[in-house]
Amino acid sequence: MDKNLFLAVALSILIYLGWFGLMNRLYPAPAAPAKQSSAIEAVESPASVAPAPTPYAAPESKSAFQGDGLAGAFPYTVGKVELKVQAYGAAIASYRYPGPLGAVELVSTAKPGFFATWPELEFKAAPGPGLVFTAAHPSGASIRKEYSFDPASNLHTLRVEVSNPTRKPLALEPWTVSVGPGLGTVQNELKENADQWRAGLLRPPPQGKTQPVLEEHPTKEDGRWNEQPFRWTGVDNRYFLAALVPAEADFARAWTGSESVSEKLRAPLARAEARALTLAPGQARVYEVPFYFGPKGYTHLSGLGLGFEKSVQFGWFDQIGRFALKVLFRLQRYTHNYGWSIIILTLILQVLMFPLTYKQMKSAAIMKKIQPELAKVQQKFAKDPQRLNQEMMELYRKHGANPLGGCLPILVQMPVFVALFNALRNAWELHGAPWIFWVKDLSAHDPFYVLPLVMGGIMFLQSKMNPVQMADPVQSKMFQYMPVIFTFMFLNFPAGLVLYWLTNSVLGFLTQLALKSRWE
Amino acid sequence: MLSAAVRPALIEVLDMLRAARAVLFPPCCRFVPTCSEYAREALEKLPLHEAFLKTAWRLLRCHPFHPGGHDPLAR
Structure with a gap:
């Protein structure tokens, strides 16, 4: 051991500190993905004009989405959560979760909003209690979408009913529920959020193992279809999780990946895809999809018993x-x-x-x-x-x-x-x-x-x-x-x-x- | 052989660990040569599995209930 080593170590520390200071200054992390300013496309398109039958948009293309986030969204208060649901896709465009240091906006990009289904369709809020939205699908099917919230557990339910009011059998192509893109977080996490957020899914335990396995996919990638069974799929960051728990009988596969939300920023996105469906005249089909939308409290998630706690990760020496x-x-x-x-x-x-x-x-x-x-x-x-x-x-x-x-x-x-x-x-x-x-x-x-x-x-x-x-x-x-x-x-x-x-x-x-x- | 490729890499990793320890913790080893010097020498001179075993055994002895002292790598 000599003086040189001491010098080398001291210099390394200085360089390390200096480098990150400099990099932070030169390339500040993207601020919270800003909400799109209220362009008026969504509001101006009059609902009465019958839209030409829209071909079903493949999940890879987002061009079908015409909504514009918060413009014209319906506001609700559930417990202490303030949320807004937008007409296109009846998606959650704002979700303000009451954290201990103030409300946290969990929807970082309102396009197409969380838990969107058929984002190209404009839903109407149904009169009466509850969060119920209805839309007519170009195929002739009627869609009714209902959110029920449980603010105590943050484990909510999305109920989608597809019915056939016509006199002919109806074939409905596969449709998806999407989670993301991105996920908001608390103020002092925003800087690191873009390194933390991931889309992923929980696999059932592999043969011979007892623990289910969390698979998370880099946010750089476009995405992939996961054809194997899964327990839940969603998007998480350090502190929050948004995840769907679709029944395997209803939903065949999940897509996990990311999409660009601004020039420099890619945000994770997950989708669960429902199986194709044929409805006899007068027949209806109900999908119940439990979903979690809230913070990743370890004991709380363990208590829900759905394997959400696997999204809490401690890196090295995880078990300890x-x-x-x-x-x-x-x-x-x-x-x-x-x-x-x-x-x-x-x-x-x-x-x-x-x-x-x-x-x-x-x-x-x-x-x-x-x-x-x-x-x-x-x-x-x-x-x-x-x-x-x-x-x-x-x-x-x-x-x-x-x-x-x-x-x-x-x-x-x-x-x-x-x-x-x-x-x-x-x-x-x-x-x-x-x-x-x-x-x-x-x-x-x-x-x-x-x-x-x-x-x-x-x-x-x-x-x-x-x-x-x-x-x-x-x-x-x-x-x-x-x-x-x-x-x-x-x-x-x-x-x-x-x-x-x-x-x-x-x-x-x-x-x-x-x-x-x-x-x- | 595989060990020909692995050995330098292991020595590299060991050197990094030694530097990190020197910064993070005060000197702690009860032996001469110290555990890390011992490990490095073992990695250089012995077959890999033997180097691992010897180093592990040395580390297991390096605690307050062992008197410590002069303990060079046995040839």
Whole structure:
């Protein structure tokens, strides 16, 4: 280890930070896909003019869609959700979900709107209670589309009834329900949303497995038809999910992919396609399609039992992350505060690690006693660092005092840290979850950087209290800078994660103080 | 042979991990040579499966209940 390595690392960090800063400045992420300003095409086309029988538009072409988002959409309020349904395709053109930090618009592009069916057809709102829309299909069929909302679970139902009022049998070509394009999210996520959103579907467990498998498709791709059975299909991002759960008997296949919503932006889109249908005169067919439209709360989704929780992904060490989150939920039931739950979780982890900590601190205490001997060795081999290291190690071993904790404890801690990082970063439950005073959102960085700075301070104190003896001066210098490096790293981390690390440091510090006074 | 292609790649990955660890954590190894030096030497000199086993065994011993000390790669 020499000075060059230290320089190289420091420079790498600077370049890394500088690069992303620069890139963010040069290429700002596309802002929330803006709603199309209210062009008036949809409103002006008078409904009375009988449209020439529109040939059924293949799902790949969106040219058939004539609606224009919010213009002329019907507003509704269901529970605390405010939504708008537009006439073309009777699709949801706006869905304002009440998040803990304010309403969140989940429809990022109103063309053709969420859960659109026959987007080329203009539906009329039926009089009476409920969200019922009707349209006449050019083939002669009548279509009735009804949304029923359950704001408590966000698991809603779409009911589509196709009937044949004519005297001839009617053949209806396959039609689709679409989800997307895109999906809105909370304010501080908008920047990253375009990297997060995906169209996907849940496959039943493969042969010999018990868990269904989530398949997500890159938003760069045009899309594909998935002919195999699926449990649900939809679009998700970090915090939200919009998904259809069509019955296999009614819906044969799903299309997942993306389409351009602006010059630079592609947004994910999913469709479920109903099977072709022949209706006898007077016959009607009803499709019930449950759909989820809301946040990805892990326990809530698990409770629905439809496999939606598979859309919550924690990346590396996924299993540990899921487990940690479950423990946090459980703790939260008693504390009613995720901040305190994180602190308790850390405490539990520290208690489990205590035997290791104890042992290590005891070594540190013995170290103090053999200091004179150590100094002698250091003088003797000052010119041969490799030999010096060897001799120091030998001395430690003789007295049963090795000041270094070993690689294994760190190796064990790393997955826990990564898993917690991912869980805290991706858990909807932590969004807008406060701790105390100024920490109002554990999933965002500390607005006043108090937590990371305090953490840096404590790490600094700790390193002053037990300076690690190192033969290599560069190495020991680098160790001195650790608190600084850590502080910088943690500045923009989610407050919940910094809280975890801070609690860890404080507990370590306190244990050290307590044990120290006992041994001295 | 396959290992001829895999070996340099593994050494590359190991070096990256070593650099990352150096930044993220204080020195921690109870042995001389350190676990990562040991692993690198094993990767260079031993058949792959042996290098893996030796490194794993070394890592498993590197905890506060083992005295640590001088432990070079056995030839």
